[in-house]
Amino acid sequence: MAEDRSARAQEIVAAARVLLEEEGGDGLSMRRLAERLGIRAPSIYKHLPDKRTLENALISDGFVELAAAFEPAVGAGAGGREQVVAALGAAYRNFGRRHxxxxxxxxxxxxxxxHLTPGVEELAARPLVEAMGGDVDLARAAFAFAHxxxxxxxxxxxxxxxxxxxxxxxGLRALARADDPG
Amino acid sequence: MAEDRSARAQEIVAAARVLLEEEGGDGLSMRRLAERLGIRAPSIYKHLPDKRTLENALISDGFVELAAAFEPAVGAGAGGREQVVAALGAAYRNFGRRHxxxxxxxxxxxxxxxHLTPGVEELAARPLVEAMGGDVDLARAAFAFAHxxxxxxxxxxxxxxxxxxxxxxxGLRALARADDPG
DNA sequence: TACGGTGGCTAACACTGTTAGCCCCGAAGG
DNA sequence: CCTTCGGGGCTAACAGTGTTAGCCACCGTA
Structure with missing residues (x-):
């Protein structure tokens, strides 16, 4: 992830991720982040233009990780739609609980x-759309439910x-079993 | 609403509501709120202990309003479960879009x-549970979907x-039609 | 008349994101 | 070898945040 980040920027993003996980959103301040890196807050701005960019980097990486978390569920595609949807839902829920x-x-x-890494949102969204047989309305409904x-x-x-x-x-069973609208 | 707020506190909460609606969550600061009231920020603390209490007041009032928004849908209970659920969903969505x-x-x-006005959360939750025939799991699924x-x-x-x-x-149709679990 | 509560006020503290401007050090070019 | 230049630190500062301490004026009541 993040080929367009400089090495130092990537270090900062990695430290921010740890800080976020350990101390929560309120703990993610530029000064606290700098402290963990052994520098002062303004120095961060030599590598990242602002905090929003830092957060976007965390978000982009999050989408990549979420997509990766879906892979086992997609792989187990042999079971019917209901099993795949259940597995995707469990992966989604676990991602939220772990992070x-x-x-x-x-x-x-x-x-x-x-300002996100391009394609990353679609990457995370695709498995559910496919599990729903390309029915985007139903996939959106299931996504809304899971979220x-x-x-x-x-x-x-x-x-x-x-x-x-x-x-x-x-919820997942009702949505996976939903018939075509008519 | 809010019988336990002093008259002045209620004025402050009302002004905060207007400020919130007009300028969004970021605009809701104690200094900006005080400015609208023609006083200085520390004076607010004579009437409300902290910002969290102010927000809790806004949230409590919000639940009361949301429950009120559900009433027409409940009143039209003659239609089947599917109609009532659709009407509740529309009311919920409109509440979110309007506020x-x-x-x-x-x-x-x-x-x-x-620290909320007691009973207010349950007040807003009840109509959906009733529409779902007392099936709390299904009601929670529908609530999650709507949210x-x-x-x-x-x-x-x-x-x-x-x-x-x-x-x-x-989504609403699939959930309203969900059969009993087996 | 004195008193106490109500409801303002200013000054200040510790925090936030962010900018300006300085400096040092290492690599590259003449 | 010397110079130049950029990377990557730094301090000081600004405007904003929630919040506290302490002061004071008014106003109703004993």
Whole structure:
């Protein structure tokens, strides 16, 4: 990832990733990042034009990782649509749970797509579209469901005793089984 | 709403709501809010303990308004489950589109439920659970879908030509028709 | 008349992203 | 060998953030 980043810029992005994972979005400040690198905050700007660019780098890498996380589910394509969708959903959910702060960074606000590594968003989106047989409306519905479940779980939005597994299963099954609109 | 707020506190919350709607989440600062009220920022703290409390007030009011927005859909309960769910979904989506900044404030992060107006979250959640015949897992799945669709639309996450209406319709129909798990 | 609460105020602290301007060091060219 | 130039650090500073401390004026009440 990130062939167009200088070596030093890549080091900074890598440190930012660790900082983000360890301390969350609020902890990701230019001064704290610089501290981890043993330099001062303004020096970062010799390598990256602003914080937004840094975040876009993290987001781009996140998409690549997410696409990679989908690969096993795609590989197991022998099972029917329902199995593939279930596997993709589980991979998506696990990505969110393993990288909650990165996940929030990736989804909280608008993407500025022209500053992401090109193609990376489509790369992560394709497996679900294919699993849905090219039905983009249904794929978008399933994506919205997966994102909603993931972010609501991360934000502790479900009641304490809620059976999140069951809600995932019900939703994914209903969407995977959806008939063609008529 | 908000019987436990002093009159002055309620004025401040009302001004904050206007500021939020007009200038977005980033514009909602204590100094800018104070400016609109003709006072200085520290004076706000005579009426509200901190910014979080102010935001919680906005969020609580938001839930009340959201519950109110659901009422027509509930009233039209004569149609089958599919119609009621569609109407609830449309009401939810419209709430998000009419109040995008408030919607983000309400959903972006964890709720600190103990500081919200009590019962207000349940008030907004009940109509969907009832529409789903008390099936809480399915209601949660539908809620996740609706939230996902709304926030992805607000964050311009769908491709430019995407048929968001169609994705909404597909998802809500599939979920409303979901059979009992077996 | 004195008092206490209400609701303002200024000054300040610790933080944020970011810019301007300085300096050192190492590599390359004349 | 000397010079020049760019990479990559630095400090100081600015405007903004939430928040606290401490001061003061008013106003109703005992």
């Amino acid at each position: 909650p702060h990165l996940y929030r960074l990736m989804t909280d606000r608008e993407l500025d797509r022209e 909603g479940m993931t972010v609501l779980e991360l934000n502790d939005r479900f009641p304490p005793g809620a059976d999140v597994d069951a809600a995932w299963a019900r | 995008p900044h408030l919607y983000r404030l309400m959903t972006d992060r964890e709720l600190d439920r103990e 996902g669709m709304t926030v992805l639309e607000l964050n311009d996450r769908f491709p430019p030509g995407a048929d968001v209406d169609a994705a909404w319709a597909r």
